[in-house]
Amino acid sequence: MSENSTINNNDFIREIIKEDLAAQTYKTVITRFPPEPNGYLHIGHAKSICINFGLAAEFGGRCHLRFDDTNPEKEEQEFIDSIKDNIRWLGFDWKEHEYFASSYFEQLFEFAVKLVKKGCAYVDDQSAEEIRKSRGTLTEPGKASPYRSRSIEENLNLFIRMRAGDFKDGEKTLRAKIDMTSPNLNMRDPVMYRIMHRTHHQTKDQWCIYPMYDFTHGQSDALENISHSICTLEFEDHRPLYDWFIKELGIHHPRQIEFARLNLTFTVMSKRKLLKLVQEKHVNGWNDPRLPTISGLRRRGYTPCSIRDFCIRIGIAKANSTVDVALLEHCLREDLNKNAQRMMAVINPVKLVVDNYPVDRHEEFQAENNPENPAAGSRPVIFSRTLYIERDDFMEHPAKGFFRLFPGGEVRLKYAWYIKCTGIIKDPSSGEITEIHCTYDPATRGGWSTDGRKVKGTLHWLSAAHAQSAEFRMYDRLFTAINPEAGDKEFTEYLNPRSLEIKKGFIEPVLASAAPLQRFQFLRTGYFCTDTDSSRANPVFNRITGLKDTWAKIMAKNE
């Protein structure tokens, strides 16, 4: 992470916490990250993770990991595993504080019983449809359920029978008795328990009634002694309800603070939409490198450090906002520029023959591993008569401002020699250039001339006889629209047909044995990492992101 990144430790949440600590409202800062295990985590969750774990670390407190697993219908063990894996990969540790709302089911049931006994809750026989109809609308108050005035004894008996399995799914619910005329719809007798004869991934078949999130979250926070319960804006309306439950139950009151969730340009962030992309196979699984999931970013080659840095830089506020994905890419490049080893790879190769270089000769040059870090040392690269260079580095008819190779032009081959283009050979049928011919200047060993002659262009290259072939997966943004959810069409209509292009090229031979997910900067082309599909025989590299490309910008502007 960079030293100069703007860390604003004065966001409104920190301000509130400092006040609370000063006023002794809470002694220790205890936060929690409470995912539902019904999907994979994405970068929006990373923001929340960084806030919660970051706050705990900063104030010397702790952060719990709690799975809010109250809906067995949508949850799976696979998601629990991936969530834990993702948080660890991001660099956070919840230590022994791993909890499940489902392990509070008995306690929650007792809380519910207590509310029934206080006359604060009742069993409703209305169907979901009837409940919906009687809830009223935004402008009209709701109507009381005909079962609202049942006796405490009857409610208690019914609720116990609900638990015992005496009723079918949907036959009854337990509702909080609050206020059917409240302007806050969450207070119009919200459902606390529903009947669901379903096996739960944690509690198995122990329960056939499950508490609703609204009856679970606040009390779970209370049970864990959470001091600051940080959540997203849409729960602001639920806070009065959580406060009501906590007050009636007489338990610990955490302070809930809401912040705006993260949106990113050129992608989608909702679980529902990500699920759709996965299920309809627009991408290859939850860890597809084009997805904003943590698993996807990881496989793409993003570093945990760059994601944490990004989460700090975007700040925390309550205004809905969409952060430019360029900022994420910036954080990534900043980290990788400093830390990624440089390598040479030719992604779109064309043959280059050095006519005055002996056929049977080859020699080694030392290439620096990272100009930003001399301690990274150097490695040998082999030069020979026949090389591969990037097709884009040659223009038969050079555009204005093009200072790479062209007929009669001279460039430097990085670390090696100055070469001058003497001619080209084309495929007579297609017109495609098949070979570029050149001569090298023996007085420019290592790429230095002694006569003060300067060349502007420096190209990367690979010895054809020594290079190892490889596959490059050139990833680009998944969507072509800055906001895929904004148009009239379904968001999938804005998928970028060129979000993945496979290229076959060459790499330095040692790269074939690079470990999975190892990151490199391929000189002049971008940052890449070995994909998990990579093997020694068939090395595969993912393009994490390109280098900034001033030339491409100039070309684009001239069009």
Add this chain to the structure above:
RNA sequence: UGGGGCGUGGCCAAGCGGUAAGGCAACGGGUUUUGGUCCCGUCAUUCGCAGGUUCGAAUCCUGCCGCCCCAGCCA
């Protein structure tokens, strides 16, 4: 037409009555054996709008306007 939030440059975001931080993007220039990195410079007389209070307002008051969220037995 109910309730809850939010409006500071293209995108984020500081600012908490004393005269608009910072980052990203963009645009110029310098260095450079990566058209990368790095360095230097430019980029809001103005804070959704209109009034008011004040010597002084993005900050306080009033009224408008705009955007987001809420009518799951989802979380």
